[in-house]
Amino acid sequence: MLKKVLKFTVPLALCLILVLASILVAGCGPAGTTATEIVIGATRDITGPQAGFQTYGTAPVYKMWIEEVNAAGGIDVGGKKLKVRLIEYDDASDTSVAVKNIEKLCTQDKVNFLFGPTGTAMLFAVAPIANKYKTLMLGSEGGATTMEPLLANMPYVYSVLNYSNHFQLPVFCDLIAAKGAKTVYICFMNDLHGAEYNLTMQSECGLRGIQVLEAKSIPVTIADMDPIINEAKSLNPDVFCMFAYPNQNILFMQTAMSLNFNPKCVIVGPGCNFGFFNLMFGAALNGVCGEGAWNAKSSPAAAAYAQKIEPLVGGAGNMDWWGSIVYYAEYQYFAQAVTKAGTLDTDAILKVFRTEHFQTVVGDFYWSVQGNGTGGGLLPQACYVGQIGQWQNGIFEVVDNDSHNTASFIYPKAPWPQS
Amino acid sequence: MDLFLNIFIGGLLIGGIYSLVSMGLSLQYGVGKVYNIAHGEFLMFGAFITYWLQSMGVNPLVAVVINAPLMFIVGFILYRTVFTGIRVRSPNPGVFESNGMLAAFGLYFIVQNIAVLIWGSTPYSYQYLNTSVALGPSDFHLNRIIAAVFAIAIGVIFYIFLASTRSGKAIRAAAQDTATAGLMGVDINFVLAMCFGFGAAMAGIAGTLISVCYPIQTTMGLGYTVIATVVITLGGLGSIPGSFIGGFIIGIITTGVAYWEPGLAVAAYYIIFIILLLVRPKGIMGR
Structure with a gap:
């Protein structure tokens, strides 16, 4: 009888031990090994x-x-x-x-x-x-x-x-406040991205005594920036903020250049941080700011x-x-x-x-x-390697007022070149 | 008063392009009975061909003479091969309209994906007469004025073509009643393909004019198809003069809304669209 019991229980026990051991090994050792x-x-x-x-x-x-x-x-x-x-x-x-x-x-x-x-x-x-x-x-x-x-x-x-608040617009507002900017016009995309940049800009301006003259939202499909640029032109702000996506930002650039709208400082993005902006606008982009930022001058590793x-x-x-x-x-x-x-x-x-x-x-x-x-x-x-970039002679220079800086912040920017 | 003049002139400038895009769709849908959801993709291709030509030193406006025949041929062949096949196999015009629209959906994805493969999704832009001239109280873009003049000229030439040539009369007959026009000896397959080709050509020309004034992208087409749909509903399906006038009306309304609240400019299209469907579904010049 005992022999019969042992005949089944010993192999069963051995199998059980093997299974338990393999589970233990798998559990104790690093998963990476399997x-x-x-x-x-x-x-x-x-x-x-x-x-x-x-x-x-x-x-x-x-x-x-x-x-x-x-x-x-x-x-x-x-x-x-x-x-x-x-x-x-x-x-x-x-x-x-x-x-x-x-x-x-x-x-x-x-x-x-x-x-x-x-x-x-x-x-x-x-x-x-x-x-x-x-x-x-x-x-x-x-x-x-x-x-x-x-x-x-x-x-x-x-x-x-x-x-926006992490940490781009505080850095940007420090820069413009230090240069004596008093007024700002904000144009923003009517989505979460634009709304957050608008609210943060308004809040940061308030902290530095900079007046926000107007904040206008635009849809992603906007085809005509003339009404906004004409209004901004009549209000004559020191700084114009364009918080939208590349297509709308390109339209803004074309419209501002064509209608000769020349605020002392322009921040445009996202989009301005991409090389294609520089290829499109060339010298006209000199002095235009964007979110970012880094460039090959940031460090040898960069x-x-x-x-x-x-x-x-x-x-x-x-x-x-x-x-x-x-x-x-x-x-x-x-x-x-x-x-x-x-x-x-x-x-x-x-x-x-x-x-x-x-x-x-x-x-x-x-x-x-x-x-x-x-x-x-x-x-x-x-x-971060930088927060705010400014195009200067084909380089998206980091203009943060700290150790990341690769060039001085230009304010006021030069007027658009006339075509 | 200055504000109203700004809105009026600004609306006319943008409305010219809307008119051109819409006349093309009106021909394709109103006459050819194909709601070509890919209409904006012809426009996009026209814009990119213009971009490519200007990068090789060709004046962008000269691209019209290349774009228009090229798009006409593509549109004509497409109708003769794809849509004529669907039309002759459809038991009635209703089935043809729905099957044609589904095929156009397919075309939309095919054309857009090809364009993305060629040009990617990066926005493109070039500077052409990007300066302003004073018109009344304000400055307006020189390139948009030229684009609007081009659009109006092409609209007028096409209207004269419709009114005074045999082919134009055949198109008008087909627009009124395709079956009866066929019974009267009009080669319907040829005329409908010609309408589709003309529609594509107009989209191609509009693409050229848009690339002169605005940034372009391979995903830009659908937005213009939507605008054209609103315009042809406003103007009346199949009515070329209706689409021509409708484009300017939509241009002025949306410019006015943009002056008041830019965020509502797109909503304005749809509000107009819904009101039209409720109040006058046949449009201002529809029969």
Whole structure:
């Protein structure tokens, strides 16, 4: 009888021990030792109205970074080099499609990490989904003031780009106030991006005693800027702010030049930070400010990065002198954080994100973690290469009044050249 | 008074381009019975061909003589191959209209994706006569004045063509009653294809004029299709003079709204559209 019992129980017990042992080994050791690759997902505007960002925004940067990492054998995870594989879906600039894409990436493709979507509205739509599935999302083009309180409860979302109050417009208002600007006219896109820049500008102007003469919203499809420029011309502001997207900003430039509207200072963006603005307007762009900012003069590392990324985005016209360098720095940071964590376990990597500094192309890089150190992250001001750029002789100079400065702020700007 | 003059002149300048785009769609939809959702894509292609030509040193306005015949040929062939096929296979005009619109949707995506592959999604712009001249109380863009003059001239020439040539009479007959025109000996397949070709040519010319005045992008087409739809509804389906006048009316109204509240300029199109459908669905010159 005992023999019969032993005949079944001994092999059963051995199997049980083996199973338990393998579970223990898998559980105790770093996950990186069992993974064969690192899969990063992204929902992007490959087609649709914002598809241009796929050429000159984050996408060429992460593609270059992935190529570099894989060419070097991969990221070191617990002593094992793992190559990075990208899964990229098209959302055609449609937030509902972007949400579905992120759901699919997290639940079906089971990606390890996510790259951010294109723009602020998309970020708002997909960040809660990434957070729900506890998948670390590395920020891209988007960023918003109204996102800040939400980040406190979204520990898996890290937003890398600078924006209105973080820290561009305070820096810009310091610059114009120091030069004696007294009045401002604001024209802004009637979406979240424009509304936030408008409100922040009004608030920063108020703090410095600068009068806002008018704040006019415009739709994305605006075809005629004449009414706004004629009104602004009659009010004669010292500073004109154009917080819209590249198409409307180009229309503004054409209209202001044609109607000979010459305020002492003009800030235009986003769009002004891209090389194509310089190719379009050339010398006329001298003295025009934009959000950003960095250039090849920012540091030797920045110069080397500019040289490397320019052919990959398709030439000087697609150079992004606002976000490109911090996106790359973020990926460099991420790779080092994964290596330091020694695992692909997101929570272990987040612990590193919350505490560690790493050297990147922008120098010392670390996160300002929201929600008393338990939320998502924003990049502190010290990590940015600059906040405000001004075109001067074909270079998007950093004109911040601090150590990042690559040229003096020109005020007043020269009048538009007459064609 | 100055404000009203500003609105009136500004509206006329932008309305000229709207007229040209809309006359093209009116021909395609009002006569050819194809609601060509890809109409704006012909415009976009015209704009980019102009951009390409001017970058090689060609005067942008000269591009009209290249764009117009090229777009006409493309439009003509498209109708003879795709839409005529759909028309002869459709059991009745209603089915043809709906199937034609679906095919036009497909065309919209095909053309736009080809354009994105060629030119990407970056905005393009060039400087051509980007200066102003005083007209009444204010300064107005010289390039827009020239574009409006071009648009008006082309509209008038086309009207004379419709009124005084055999082909023009055939188009007018087809616009009134396609089946009866066919019974009267009009080669309907040829005339409808010609209408589609003329519509595409006008979109191509409008693209040239738009590129002279505004930034262009491969995703710009649909916005102009929407404006043209409002204009042809205002002018009356198939009415070329109606579309011509409607373009100016929409231009003046939207410029006026933009002076008051720019954020409502787009909403104004749709408000006009809805009011028209409720009050006078056949438009100001529709029958």
